[in-house]
Each structure stands twice: as C-alpha cells, then as structure tokens.
Amino acid sequence: xxxxxxxxxxxxxxxxxxxxxxxxxxxxxxxxxxxxxxxxxxxxxxxxxxxxxxxxxxxxxxxxxxxxxxxxxxxxxxxxxxxxxxxxxxxxxxxxxxxxxxxxxxxxxxxxxxxxxxxxxxxxxxxxxxxxxxxxxxxxxxxxxxxxxxxxxxxxxxxxxxxxxxxxxxxxxxxxxxxxxxxxxxxxxxxxxxxxxxxxxxxxxxxxxxxxxxxxxxxxxxxxxxxxxxxxxxxxxxxxxxxxxxxxxxxxxxxxxxxxxxxxxxxxxxxxxxxxxxxxxxxxxxxxxxxxxxxxxxxxxxxxxxxxxxxxxxxxxxxxxxxxxxxxxxxxxxxxxxxxxxxxxxxxxxxxxxxxxxxxxxxxxxxxxxxxxxxxxxxxxxxxxxxxxxxxxxxxxxxxxxxxxxxxxxxxxxxxxxxxxxxxxxxxxxxxxxxxxxxxxxxxxxxxxxxxxxxxxxxxxxxxxxxxxxxxxxxxxxxxxxxxxxxxxxxxxxxxxxxxxxxxxx
Numbered sequence: 001x002x003x004x005x006x007x008x009x010x011x012x013x014x015x016x017x018x019x020x021x022x023x024x025x026x027x028x029x030x031x032x033x034x035x036x037x038x039x040x041x042x043x044x045x046x047x048x049x050x051x052x053x054x055x056x057x058x059x060x061x062x063x064x065x066x067x068x069x070x071x072x073x074x075x076x077x078x079x080x081x082x083x084x085x086x087x088x089x090x091x092x093x094x095x096x097x098x099x100x101x102x103x104x105x106x107x108x109x110x111x112x113x114x115x116x117x118x119x120x121x122x123x124x125x126x127x128x129x130x131x132x133x134x135x136x137x138x139x140x141x142x143x144x145x146x147x148x149x150x151x152x153x154x155x156x157x158x159x160x161x162x163x164x165x166x167x168x169x170x171x172x173x174x175x176x177x178x179x180x181x182x183x184x185x186x187x188x189x190x191x192x193x194x195x196x197x198x199x200x201x202x203x204x205x206x207x208x209x210x211x212x213x214x215x216x217x218x219x220x221x222x223x224x225x226x227x228x229x230x231x232x233x234x235x236x237x238x239x240x241x242x243x244x245x246x247x248x249x250x251x252x253x254x255x256x257x258x259x260x261x262x263x264x265x266x267x268x269x270x271x272x273x274x275x276x277x278x279x280x281x282x283x284x285x286x287x288x289x290x291x292x293x294x295x296x297x298x299x300x301x302x303x304x305x306x307x308x309x310x311x312x313x314x315x316x317x318x319x320x321x322x323x324x325x326x327x328x329x330x331x332x333x334x335x336x337x338x339x340x341x342x343x344x345x346x347x348x349x350x351x352x353x354x355x356x357x358x359x360x361x362x363x364x365x366x367x368x369x370x371x372x373x374x375x376x377x378x379x380x381x382x383x384x385x386x387x388x389x390x391x392x393x394x395x396x397x398x399x400x401x402x403x404x405x406x407x408x409x410x411x412x413x414x415x416x417x418x419x420x421x422x423x424x425x426x427x428x429x430x431x432x433x434x435x436x437x438x439x440x441x442x443x444x445x446x447x448x449x450x451x452x453x454x455x456x457x458x459x460x461x462x463x464x465x466x467x468x469x470x471x472x473x474x475x476x477x478x479x480x481x482x483x484x485x486x487x488x489x490x491x492x493x494x495x496x497x498x499x500x501x502x503x504x505x506x
Contacts, residue, residue, distance in 0.1 A: 050493070057488040064453040065481045068460045069474045077465050080276050083255065084268040101156060101263055108159040112215070114416060119212025123418030129208040130416035133409055135215070141402045144248055148391050151256040152249030156263045158242060160222040164231050165261070167223070177230030181237065187284035189238040191291060195348060197240065198295045202302065202347065203340060232260060243288060250274035251387060272388065275458055277465060280383035287351050289383050289390075290358065294350035296393045300494050302343055308500035311342050357483070358386075364479040369472045381466060382480070385458040389487070392451025396444035400435050407431045452484055 092100065111134065118131040126132045147154060168174055200206070200214065225234040235242050249256070255267040255274060280286040301307050362378045373381070414427035421427065459480050463473035 054489045054493070058485045060449055061452060061456065061481060061484050061488065064456050065460075065477065068453075068457050069470075069477070072457065072460050072464065073470070074464055074468075076461050077276075080270050080273040080461065082269065086266045086268055097263075104157055105159075105162045108157045109162050112159040112219070116212045116215050116219075118416050119208040119210075119215075121417060122208060124207050124209060125418060126206075126208060128412070128415070128418035130409075130412040131208050131211055132206070133405055133412055135211060137402055137405045138409055141398050142406060144245065145391075145395060145399075145402075147245045147248045148251050149253075151252040151254040151266070152246055152258070153256060154242065154245040154249075155256065155258040155261055158235065158239075158261070160219060160239065161231070161235055161242075161261050163219070164223060164226045168231075175226045175231040177226075177233065178228050181229045181233035185237065186282045187237050187243060187288055190240040190243040191284055191288045193238070194240040194244065194288065194291065195295075198291075199344060199347060202299060203343065235261070243285075244292070247289065247292070247384075247387060248391060250278070250384065251391060272454060272458060275384040275387055276461055278384060279377075279380040281380050286380055286383050287355060289386060290354045291351040292390045293386055293393070294354040295347065296390065296397065297354075297494075298347050298350050299397070301497075302346070303499050304494065304497040305500045306497050311339055315342065357486075358383075361479040361483040365476045368478070369467065369476050371467060371472075371476075373466065382459055382462055385455050385462060388451045388454035388458065392448050392454075396447045400440055403435060404433050407433060448488075452488060456481070456484060 115131040115134050118129055118134075122129045122131070143154070164175055204210070222234065222239055225238055229238070237243075251272050251274065253269055253271045253273075255269055256263065257265040257267065280289055359375065359379060362382065363375055366373075366375055366378060371378070408431055410426045411429045411431060414424045415421040456477075460473060460477055463476050464470065467473050467476065
C-alpha cells in the first residue's frame with residue numbers, strides 16, 4: 001500500500017518487494033555477490049545471489065514446519081484459549097476511564113476534521129501540509145501497527161462512528177436504518193470500498209485537496225449508510241477501515257471487548273490466539289482477507305519493468321499496435337487509459353487468483369486426508385492463518401516511510417496548513433532520518449521470516465484442532481507448506497525485478 005504516498009514523501013521508492021523471506025545461517029556466510037533488488041529507486045546489491053535467497057526461504061519454511069510438527073500438540077490449543085481478564089486493578093475507575101475514552105473519541109473526530117480542513121484551505125505541497133502525513137502515515141500505517149499490538153481500539157475511537165453517535169444524541173433517535181440490512185450483501189460493500197481505496201492509493205495522483213474530498217465524501221457516505229441501513233450493520237459489514245482493523249486486531253495479545261462501539265473489558269491472551277478457532281465466513285470476508293494479501297503483492301509487482309513490459313511487448317504489440325501504431329503524442333492519452341485499465345483489471349482480479357491458488361492447495365490437502373469437512377469449510381477455517389503474512393508484508397514494505405515521515409508530524413503540527421506558523425515551536429525542527437539500507441534489508445528479512453513461521457504455526461494448530469490427530473494434521477499441512485514456499489519464492493523473484501524507468505508505467 002501507499003505507493004503513491006511513498007513517492008510523494010521520499011526520494012526513495014520504498015521496498016516494493018514485500019516478500020523477502022527465509023535466511024538461514026548458510027545464506028549469511030555465502031559471501032557478497034551481485035544481485036539487484038528494486039528497492040529505494042536505486043540499484044541495491046544484495047549480499048548474496050537471488051537464487052540463494054530462494055533456497056534459504058524454502059529451507060527456513062521446511063525447518064520451521066518440521067519443528068512445529070514435532071513440538072506442537074493438542075496442549076497448544078488449550079494454551080491459546082487462555083485469557084486473562086484485565087478488569088479491576090488493571091483498569092482505571094469507571095469515571096476516569098469514561099473521561100479518557102470520551103476525550104480520545106473527541107480527539108479522533110478533531111483529527112479527522114483537521115485533516116479535511118487542511119486539505120481544503122492549506123498549501124497543496126504534500127511536504128508542508130499536515131493532512132497527507134496525518135492520514136497516510138500516522139493513521140493508515142502507524143495506527144494499523146498499533147492495532148496489531150494493542151487490539152481493536154478503533155471499534156471505540158472510530159471518528160465516523162462517534163459522529164453518528166453524536167447525531168443520535170442530538171436528534172434523540174437511533175440510527176436503526178430505513179431498511180433491514182440485506183444479509184446477502186455480507187461484507188461485499190466493505191470489500192468494494194477497500195478495493196476503491198487501494199486503487200486510489202496506487203493510481204490516483206493524490207494531493208492534499210483530493211484527499212480531503214475523498215475523506216469528506218467517505219464521511220458523508222458513512223453517515224448516509226448508517227441512516228439507511230443502520231449504524232451497527234454499516235460499521236460491521238460496510239465500513240472497510242472497521243473491517244480491516246478488526247481483522248488486524250485478531251493478532252494482538254490484547255483483546256478489546258467493545259460491542260456496539262462501547263468499551264466493556266480488555267483481555268490478555270497469547271499473541272495470534274485471536275486467529276484460531278474462528279472461521280472467515282461468509283465468502284465475502286474470505287475474499288476480503290485474500291485481497292489484503294493480493295493487493296500488497298500487486299503493489300510490489302505493478303511498477304516493475306517486467307509487468308510494464310508485459311503490456312508493451314505482449315498486449316500492446318499483439319492487440320493495440322495495429323490500431324495505434326507506435327503511440328504518437330496524439331494517441332498517448334488513449335494508451336495511458338488502456339494501460340490504466342490493464343493495471344486496474346489486474347488489481348481487481350488479484351483476490352480471485354489468490355483464491356484459486358489457495359483453494360487448489362487445500363483441495364490437495366482434502367484429498368490426502370479425506371476429512372469430513374467440505375472444501376469450503378477448510379477454506380474458511382485456515383484463512384486467518386494468512387494474516388501474519390499480510391501484516392509482515394505490509395510492515396516490511398512501509399516501515400521506512402513511517403520511520404522517515406512519521407517524525408515530521410512534530411514539525412507539521414506547528415504549521416498544519418503550511419501558512420508559515422509556528423504554534424508549538426517545532427516548525428523549524430530539522431528532522432532528517434536516513435535509514436541504513438543494509439539494516440533495512442536485513443530487518444525486513446527477519447520480519448518476513450517471522451510472519452511465515454507464524455502462519456505455519458497457526459495453520460498446524462488449526463489442523464490439530466480440526467482433525468484431532470497429529471498424523472492427519474501434519475499430512476494436511478504438506479500442501480500448505482508448498483503453498484508457502486510458492487508465495488515466498490515468487491515474492492523474492494518479484495523483489496529481484498528492476499523497476500520500470502519510464503513514466504507511463506510509473
């Protein structure tokens with residue numbers, strides 16, 4: 001995600017290969033050879049050849065599979081079910097807690113309003129306007145990672161829900177909807193909105209004002225949806241930030257119990273335990289999870305020379321060259337539109353591609369052990385085991401943007417509109433963080449390795465719970481292991497591809 005914003009905020013193209021995985025000791029000792037990755041918009045020499053990373057990735061996954069298969073037992077299921085209620089001495093008194101939550105809810109509404117206003121009245125220089133950093137970096141990146149660590153506080157603090165609740169109080173009427181929510185819609189509205197968000201992020205040349213237009217429009221859409229379909233159905237099924245962060249929060253060791261957006265309790269649990277013993281149902285939620293994965297993969301691929309060249313060398317030459325020739329200036333706008341259709345179509349089809357691959361490997365698992373569960377049931381039971389890979393890819397791709405641009409919030413807070421103010425005395429702070437490329441590279445390796453090992457572990461524990469037999473569980477996970485190797489080696493291959501230097505593809 002955030003490829004457009006990364007180009008706005010940094011002179012580097014942040015790691016488009018989100019998938020670097022598996023590096024064993026032999027890889028570290030193999031010596032420095034020339035291999036090139038499309039990171040930072042400049043050639044970076046990997047410490048080892050690409051093929052060695054591929055072998056290292058496969059070996060890391062196989063070894064982790066063997067260790068998990070040997071050590072994980074039915075006891076692991078019970079351990080992951082344990083929760084520790086933090087109510088009482090670990091939480092403030094109700095009056096204090098209510099005041100703190102009300103203040104935070106008001107702060108989130110204020111920050112949303114500030115983001116929208118800054119885009120309309122402030123400078124259109126993305127570096128000097130607070131709204132781009134506040135939304136794309138602080139919220140979309142920073143708050144997502146905080147949610148993965150500290151739970152779904154967004155269910156309580158969501159400014160769109162808060163505004164809807166304020167309207168209820170002022171009007172004296174509950175937003176219960178003019179019509180009952182159609183159950184057949186399920187999570188499809190959230191998925192469509194999420195796809196639109198990713199499309200804007202990747203292909204729209206965002207400015208502070210255009211961002212404000214989108215945020216204002218989305219705020220009005222949420223209020224209209226709450227009025228027509230009901231507040232609770234809207235924020236459960238349709239508001240995609242709520243759905244996205246609810247899924248991310250399942251990985252957190254802190255579970256927040258907040259029915260209807262009202263905080264009640266907090267529980268401490270094993271990290272990732274929230275992903276176990278739960279099904280990704282209905283189908284729309286399963287596709288949502290897969291789009292979280294496929295959109296991140298597509299972000300890494302869509303600006304590479306190979307992908308852009310596939311349009312020019314294959315699709316254009318075969319189908320369009322007889323019509324448009326060598327793309328003279330008069331037809332270039334049309335070619336750009338066709339290229340955008342090519343990119344957009346691939347993005348929208350990506351979850352279906354991942355669903356097909358995912359279903360194929362689970363079908364093989366079903367053939368091997370012949371469980372009583374249907375293929376559809378297996379798809380829903382194992383879907384959440386993919387989420388650690390999602391957050392690992394996301395973090396390794398964007399944490400440098402958070403590291404570079406996040407601290408700029410201190411400077412921008414003193415001059416949010418770019419008017420030359422210095423409200424807090426921080427406007428002239430010199431904050432220049434230049435990450436070491438070697439540190440970035442190897443930290444990404446470690447994060448991705450951890451993400452895949454976590455998914456292998458979760459899938460095995462889930463298999464143990466479903467099949468109640470160690471042998472059946474291990475056999476069922478062999479196709480999943482192959483799937484993980486396919487994902488990781490494909491990702492490494494994408495990482496090794498150079499970015500397209502032309503302007504049409506970039």
